Structures are given as structure tokens and as C-alpha cells.
Amino acid sequence: xxxxxxxxxxxxxxxxxxxxxxxxxxxxxxxxxxxxxxxxxxxxxxxxxxxxxxxxxxxxxxxxxxxxxxxxxxxxxxxxxxxxxxxxxxxxxxxxxxxxxxxxxxxxxxxxxxxxxxxxxxxxxxxxxxxxxxxxxxxxxxxxxxxxxxxxxxxxxxxxxxxxxxxxxxxxxxxxxxxxxxxxxxxxxxxxxxxxxxxxxxxxxxxxxxxxxxxxxxxxxxxxxxxxxxxxxxxxxxxxxxxxxxxxxxxxxxxxxxxxxxxxxxxxxxxxxxxxxxxxxxxxxxxxxxxxxxxxxxxxxxxxxxxxxxxxxxxxxxxxxxxxxxxxxxxxxxxxxxxxxxxxxxxxxxxxxxxxxxxxxxxxxxxxxxxxxxxxxxxxxxxxxxxxxxxxxxxxxxxxxxxxxxxxxxxxxxxxxxxxxxxxxxxxxxxxxxxxxxxxxxxxxxxxxxxxxxxxxxxxxxxxxxxxxxxxxxxxxxxxxxxxxxxxxxxxxxxxxxxxxxxxxxxxxxxxxxxxxxxxxxxxxxxxxxxxxxxxxxxxxxxxxxxxxxxxxxxxxxxxxxxxxxxxxxxxxxxxxxxxxxxxxxxxxxxxxxxxxxxxxxxxxxxxxxxxxxxxxxxxxxxxxxxxxxxxxxxxxxxxxxxxxxxxxxxxxxxxxxxxxxxxxxxxxxx
Numbered sequence: 001x002x003x004x005x006x007x008x009x010x011x012x013x014x015x016x017x018x019x020x021x022x023x024x025x026x027x028x029x030x031x032x033x034x035x036x037x038x039x040x041x042x043x044x045x046x047x048x049x050x051x052x053x054x055x056x057x058x059x060x061x062x063x064x065x066x067x068x069x070x071x072x073x074x075x076x077x078x079x080x081x082x083x084x085x086x087x088x089x090x091x092x093x094x095x096x097x098x099x100x101x102x103x104x105x106x107x108x109x110x111x112x113x114x115x116x117x118x119x120x121x122x123x124x125x126x127x128x129x130x131x132x133x134x135x136x137x138x139x140x141x142x143x144x145x146x147x148x149x150x151x152x153x154x155x156x157x158x159x160x161x162x163x164x165x166x167x168x169x170x171x172x173x174x175x176x177x178x179x180x181x182x183x184x185x186x187x188x189x190x191x192x193x194x195x196x197x198x199x200x201x202x203x204x205x206x207x208x209x210x211x212x213x214x215x216x217x218x219x220x221x222x223x224x225x226x227x228x229x230x231x232x233x234x235x236x237x238x239x240x241x242x243x244x245x246x247x248x249x250x251x252x253x254x255x256x257x258x259x260x261x262x263x264x265x266x267x268x269x270x271x272x273x274x275x276x277x278x279x280x281x282x283x284x285x286x287x288x289x290x291x292x293x294x295x296x297x298x299x300x301x302x303x304x305x306x307x308x309x310x311x312x313x314x315x316x317x318x319x320x321x322x323x324x325x326x327x328x329x330x331x332x333x334x335x336x337x338x339x340x341x342x343x344x345x346x347x348x349x350x351x352x353x354x355x356x357x358x359x360x361x362x363x364x365x366x367x368x369x370x371x372x373x374x375x376x377x378x379x380x381x382x383x384x385x386x387x388x389x390x391x392x393x394x395x396x397x398x399x400x401x402x403x404x405x406x407x408x409x410x411x412x413x414x415x416x417x418x419x420x421x422x423x424x425x426x427x428x429x430x431x432x433x434x435x436x437x438x439x440x441x442x443x444x445x446x447x448x449x450x451x452x453x454x455x456x457x458x459x460x461x462x463x464x465x466x467x468x469x470x471x472x473x474x475x476x477x478x479x480x481x482x483x484x485x486x487x488x489x490x491x492x493x494x495x496x497x498x499x500x501x502x503x504x505x506x507x508x509x510x511x512x513x514x515x516x517x518x519x520x521x522x523x524x525x526x527x528x529x530x531x532x533x534x535x536x537x538x539x540x541x542x543x544x545x546x547x548x549x550x551x552x553x554x555x556x557x558x559x560x561x562x563x564x565x566x567x568x569x570x571x572x573x574x575x576x577x578x579x580x581x582x583x584x585x586x587x588x589x590x591x592x593x594x595x596x597x598x599x600x601x602x603x604x605x606x607x608x609x610x611x612x613x614x615x616x617x618x619x620x621x622x623x624x625x626x627x628x629x630x631x632x633x634x635x636x637x638x639x640x641x642x643x644x645x646x647x648x649x650x651x652x653x654x655x656x657x658x659x660x661x662x663x664x665x666x667x668x669x670x671x
Contacts, residue, residue, distance in 0.1 A: 004061045008047045014040040019071040020081045022089075023064040027495045030089035032060050035078040037329070039069050056291070060093040075332035076339070083306045090432075092425075095289050095303045105283070106131040106140045108153070108200055113189055114161070114182045115196035117144055117153050124311070131203045131282060148178040150214075150236045151199040154192065155179065202240070204277060204315075211237060255279055257320035258308070259350075259359055262300050263366035267291060270370035271304045274362050277318075286369045302327035309340055317341035322350045322359055383552055384427030390553030391499070394545050395538065397525055401499035402426055405458075406560045407512070408503040409439075409450045410568035416575045417445070419454040420568035423497070424560050436571045448507045455500065455515040462496055463519060496524055503561050505530040505537050505544075513539035529561045584610075588634045595622050599631070610635045 019039040023032040036042030046067075050058045072078045086094055107120035111127025119137050124130055144155070154161065156171055156179070164170050164183040174181035182192045202210055214237050221230035259274045268290055275283035287304065295303070301323045309317050317340050327333050330347060337345040350356040388400035404424045411417040417439040423430045437457065439450050500516075502508045509528035516524060527545075528537040534554065535544035547554040584606060585596045602620045603609040609617070609631075617628035 004047050004050065004064070007064070007066045009043065009067065011040065011044065014043055014069070015071050016040040017071050018073070018075050018078045019069050020078050020085065021067060021069040022085065022091075023060060023093075024066045024068070025063055026065040028066075029495055030085070030091050031063060032091050032093040033082055033085045033089065035075075035082040037075060039071070043067065043069070056093070063093075075329050076335045079306075079329065079332055079336050083310050086306075087310070095291065095295055095300065104137045104140060106144065106203065108196055108203075110193075110196065110200075114154050114192050117148075117155050117196075117199065129200050130316075131200075145178075146239045147199065147202070148173070149239045151195050151202070152178055152180040153196050153199050154182060156183075203282075211240060214240075255320060255355075256318045257322055257355070258318050259322045259355075259362045260301060260304055260308075261324055261359060261362035261366045262297050262304070263363065263370045264291070264297065264300065265370070268370065268373070269300050270366045270373060271300065272362050272366035272369055273304075273308065274358070274365075275318075276358075284365075286366070288369070288373045296325075298325040298327045301325055302329075302333060305333060305337070309337060313340055314342060317345060319343070320346045320348075322348065322355060324349065324359070324363065384556070387427055387552035387556040390547070390551055391556065394536065394547055394553060395499070395525060395527055397498065399498070401497070401525070403495065403497040404499045404501060404560055405497040406501040406503065406564040407451060407454055407458075408561070408564040408568040409447045409454070410565075410572040411445060412572065416572055417443075417450060418568060418572045418575060419450060420564050420571060421454070421458060422560065422564045422567055424556075424563075427556055429563060434567060436567070438575075447504065448511045451502055451504070451508045452511040452515050455502075455512045456519065459496075459516060459519050459521050459524075463521075496521075498525065500524055500526045501557060501560055501564075502526070502528045503531075503564055504528050505535070509537045509539055529557050531561075534558065584635055585631070588631055591627065591631065595620075595627075598622060606635070 016038050018035075018037055020033065020035045021039060021043060022030050025031050034042070046053075046057070046061050050062065053061065070081065072081060085091075104119045104121050107118055108129040108131075109116045109118070109127070110129050111125075119140050120128070120130070148155070152173075155173065156164070160171060161183050164174075164181075168184055170179065170181035170184050170186075173179035174184070174186070180187045180192055180195060182189065187195075198210070214233055218230050218233035218237070221227075221233060255276060256278065257276045259276065261272050263270045263272075268288060271287045271289075273285050274281055275285075287307070289300075289303075305321065305323075305327075317337055319341075321337065326347070326349060334345055334347040337347065350359050385400070388402070391397070392400045402425060406422050406424075407419060409417065409419050419437040419439065421435040421437070423433040435458070437454050439453060441453050442449060500512060502512050505528055509526060512528075513526045516522070516526065526539055529535070530537060530544070533544075533546075534549075535546060536554075536557065537544050547557075585591060585599065588596075598620055599609055599617070600606060603612060612632075614625065614628045614632050617623055617631055618625055623631075
């Protein structure tokens with residue numbers, strides 16, 4: 001642990017103006033981001049006697065090794081920069097909300113030629129209108145089923161739509177009147193888009209005008225003695241009213257507002273949000289967070305609003321946001337919300353009436369959500385801490401291994417040998433730092449040699465990153481400056497683990513330890529977890545460490561090992577699939593996908609192309625003589641693949657077909 005006085009800036013160096021500050025650890029990793037009206041006053045509060053600080057704040061300042069800041073002109077700019085940096089760096093000591101479940105939303109893909117209504121989860125996409133989120137997917141489907149009678153918008157997938165267009169026959173929904181069947185041309189693209197826009201307007205709460213119009217059309221049809229049409233319009237109105245009844249009116253003045261409530265204890269907090277549009281609750285969602293920083297209710301509200309509206313614009317930000325406590329910089333936060341909406345946003349605490357009563361309902365939901373979370377994940381934080389302590393005790397480590405990296409080797413009978421590296425921090429998977437390796441130094445099957453190569457490459461990269469940042473020193477950071485070569489982003493392989501776990505027994509552990517010794521890395525512990533009896537092996541030990549079957553530490557090691565195994569197999573299968581689909585034409589320089597397809601289409605197969613003369617190849621449109629000579633030479637040197645066999649019938653397949661255009665390499669792969 002660092003002494004905060006070792007990197008404390010001089011008081012005169014810190015400006016007395018608004019800004020955003022970052023604490024970094026000894027590896028230059030950002031561990032906390034904060035903002036302040038006065039940087040001088042705020043930063044001074046961190047460098048008082050550690051005993052007087054909140055326990056979580058004390059842990060943060062003793063983990064940090066430097067502090068730096070950026071001056072901004074207004075508090076709104078500070079709020080925006082703080083949000084951006086928290087998203088970019090994912091600091092360990094900042095409050096991070098996680099959804100306590102995956103909430104589905106009703107989405108209308110207005111970015112497509114024929115908009116589609118569907119259930120969507122996950123991040124929002126540009127050009128898609130969202131409604132919700134809802135508590136359950138079935139609630140969305142019930143609502144959509146009622147509304148398709150009036151707004152027969154496409155709901156089918158791209159594959160079903162394309163197939164119906166090919167055969168000239170719509171799907172079942174087209175026959176029963178719940179789809180306007182744009183796939184077969186029953187409506188034009190403009191007519192279908194108008195239907196989708198009416199659907200969106202109704203879901204957005206503009207229901208009165210549409211129901212009035214339907215009622216008027218019903219009366220006109222009845223007066224014209226078009227009784228079947230009048231009956232259909234009557235049924236349409238009934239369906240829309242039933243859809244509206246699923247969202248009862250909670251605010252009589254057709255208010256558009258979001259209500260945010262917080263329930264908290266010493267360790268965790270639950271946030272519940274009700275989205276009210278047109279006076280009706282149109283959606284609900286909830287988050288749960290560990291209180292890893294000293295933060296009160298107002299601070300939790302501020303973080304929740306940043307999380308909720310940080311990526312939103314326009315009408316997604318309501319006119320009114322009701323909260324249980326106002327953040328310290330209420331005016332700046334309201335201005336930030338107004339910028340995102342494009343008009344004024346009211347941020348306040350409800351004092352009386354329907355809004356206060358509804359806020360109490362939202363708070364009850366937050367309380368129940370926190371209680372349910374603690375029931376489902378009883379002592380999750382405590383359990384993880386106990387698991388890390390048990391591992392430290394069993395392996396005789398100096399402290400709990402807050403960062404664990406696990407390596408596994410995967411191959412198929414010596415082919416496509418790959419390795420995986422997974423990372424767990426504080427007992428949780430950190431998938432953004434997973435890495436994959438191809439074994440390069442030799443061919444064939446040798447897990448021990450592969451493990452030595454992979455661990456060597458990983459820690460060689462760590463030493464390279466350490467060398468790059470070796471020019472930086474705490475004295476350089478005291479004035480708040482960032483080294484020129486540091487772009488502020490976390491570096492790959494820049495942070496060492498406290499524990500390396502390998503999938504295997506004594507041989508693999510010895511190989512990993514030898515790799516570390518050769519590089520001079522002596523502050524990283526190594527162990528192996530053997531699958532047969534789940535034994536933990538240590539370097540140089542003849543007998544394994546046997547953890548109890550009920551040990552939380554063993555459970556954590558098993559999860560880490562199994563995740564590394566899964567990740568390695570996934571990569572190995574991907575490489576094998578690409579290799580099996582490869583074609584000799586892929587290696588011809590300058591030959592694109594279009595000309596490859598033209599060659600195979602002209603000759604029927606690569607086998608027949610290999611037998612063709614240069615003059616015959618020149619007959620293919622777009623193929624000149626020089627290209628033909630290159631193709632002929634490449635195929636002449638390529639070893640013909642064995643005949644393909646249909647595994648279902650045993651038939652030998654004569655024709656060969658080239659693979660699709662080469663897929664791009666995936667992120668996180670260390671080639």
C-alpha cells in the first residue's frame with residue numbers, strides 16, 4: 001500500500017476551479033474518477049489523516065500512486081467529462097450500476113426499409129425506436145398481439161421476410177390480417193412506414209387522437225350501412241383500449257416523467273426507475289450496485305442519472321425527472337439533462353399529490369429489489385472475499401489475489417494449437433481483458449511447451465509495457481501532468497496478476513514458473529488446477545494442496561479454470577472451422593472475392609480449375625493473362641485436398657467450393 005503523502009501535490013499547484021481528477025495506481029491504471037467545483041478543496045480532503053477517512057476512501061488513496069486533474073470552464077463540462085472517463089476507464093473504486101436483470105424493450109426498426117416490431121435487449125441501436133423497458137417479454141408480446149389488429153406492421157425476421165418474397169406467399173400473420181404483408185407487395189414501403197409511425201405514436205402515448213379518429217370512422221361506416229367495416233373498427237377500438245388498460249393511468253395530467261428511487265444499506269444500493277409517458281407507466285427497470293466509494297443518496301442519484309441518460313438524446317430524456325434527493329450540483333445536472341433533451345428538464349423532489357404517492361410506490365419496489373437481490377446473491381461480496389482469502393491462505397500468499405489470470409491450451413490431435421488467457425478481478429470475470437494466442441514456436445502437440453511459450457509471451461509484453469512507463473515517476477505526476485507517451489487508456493498486458501493459474505498439473509506449473517524465472521518476474525504466484533481430482537499444484541512441490549470440496553476458494557479456482565477452458569475451445573473451434581473452409585484460391589495475391597466466385601462458377605469447381613490451361617482461365621470475364629498465370633501457378637503448387645465425404649450417406653463429393661471471403665480476425669487475439 002502506498003502512503004498518500006508520497007504523491008500529494010503541493011497546495012499551490014492545484015487550481016481553485018472546476019475540474020475532473022483521476023487517481024492512478026502504481027501501474028498507471030485509473031482506479032477512481034471524480035469531479036469538483038473546486039479541485040483544490042476536493043483533493044485536499046483526500047490527503048488528511050487516513051484514519052479519519054471513510055474506510056473505502058482510505059482503501060482507494062492507499063491503493064493509488066498518483067493523482068492528476070483536468071481543468072474545465074463549467075460544472076456541466078465537468079459532469080460530461082466525468083461520465084466519459086468513467087465509461088472509458090471503468091475505475092475500480094467508482095460506483096458501477098449493473099442491471100439486476102436483462103430488461104426487454106419493444107423496438108421498432110425505423111432504420112429498415114420495412115420497419116419491424118420486435119422484442120430487443122441489450123444496447124440501443126441508432127435508428128430504432130424503443131418503448132419500455134418492460135418487466136417481462138410476454139407483456140410486450142401480449143401488447144403487440146392486440147395492436148397488430150389495428151397496426152398490421154411486419155414482425156417477422158429477415159429470413160422469413162425474404163423467403164415469403166421469393167415464393168410470393170405471405171406467412172400466417174398475413175393471412176389472418178395481423179400483417180400488411182409488404183413482402184408480397186400488398187402495401188408499398190411508404191404505406192408500411194406510415195403504419196409503423198402510427199404504431200410508434202400510439203405507443204408514445206398519443207392515444208386520444210387516434211381513438212377519436214377510429215370512433216368517427218366507425219360512425220361514418222355505420223351511417224353508410226357498411227356494418228362489417230363498422231364492426232371491425234369497433235373491435236379495433238376494443239383491442240387498443242385493452243392494450244391501454246395494461247398500463248393504468250397513474251398521473252392524471254398526462255405527464256412525461258421518470259421517477260427514480262433508491263434503497264440502500266452499508267454495502268449495496270438498489271435503484272428503481274419508472275418511465276411514465278402520457279400519464280401511464282410505460283416501462284420499469286432496476287439496478288443494483290456495490291457501494292465501493294463513500295457516497296450518499298444524492299450521490300447515488302447523480303450516478304444513476306448519468307447511467308440512465310448518458311447515451312440518450314431527444315425525447316428519451318423526459319421533461320421531468322423526480323428523485324428522492326437532489327445532487328450537490330443540481331443546476332449543472334439539470335443543464336446537462338436539458339442539453340441532452342434539447343429543451344428544459346425539471347429535476348426535483350415530489351412534495352405532494354399523485355407524484356409523491358407514485359414515488360413511494362417506486363421506493364417500495366427498490367426496497368423489494370434490494371431484498372430480493374440479497375436473497376438471490378446472499379453475501380456475494382462476502383463470499384468472493386472469503387474465496388480470495390482462502391486461496392491466499394492455502395497458497396501461502398502475502399495478500400488476497402485481487403487479479404487472477406488463468407491459461408489453458410486447446411488443440412485437436414495436435415492441429416490448430418491455441419491458448420487462452422482469462423482474467424478475474426475481485427472474483428469476477430473481466431472479459432474485456434481476455435486474450436487468445438496462437439502457438440508459433442513449434443508444430444504438433446506439446447501442452448507443456450505451449451504453456452511455457454504463452455506465459456513467456458504474456459509476461460514479456462508486461463515487461464515491455466513496464467519499460468515504456470518506466471520513464472514516469474511520481475514526481476512527474478505531482479503537477480497533474482500526464483506523460484506525453486501515455487494516452488490515458490489501459491494498455492494490453494500492462495497489469496500483472498497476483499496469481500497465475502494454469503489448467504494442468506506439475507508439468508504445466510513447472511513450465512509456467514520457468515517462464516517467469518527466465519524473465520525475472522518474481523512477484524507473481526503460480527499454481528495449477530488438475531481436473532482429475534481438482535488438486536492444486538504448486539511449483540517445486542511433490543504433493544498437491546487439497547482444498548475442501550465445500551471451499552469457496554476451490555469454487556472460484558474451478559470457475560476460473562472452466563472459463564479459460566471454454567474460451568480456449570471456442571477459439572480453437574473457430575480456427576478449425578476457418579481452416580476447413582479455406583480454398584487454394586485464398587492464397588492467390590490480388591484475387592478478390594468476386595473474381596474467385598467467377599472462376600469457380602465458370603469451371604464448376606476448384607478441381608476442374610486446376611486442370612484448366614492458362615488460355616482457358618483467360619476466358620473468364622475480368623481475368624487477364626497475368627492473373628491467369630498467377631492462378632495457375634498457385635494451384636500447381638497447392639496440394640490438392642482429399643475428397644470431401646458426406647458423413648450422412650458416405651458419398652464422396654467430387655466438387656470443391658471455395659470458402660467465403662476471409663473473416664476478419666477477432667479483437668483480443670494475440671497473433
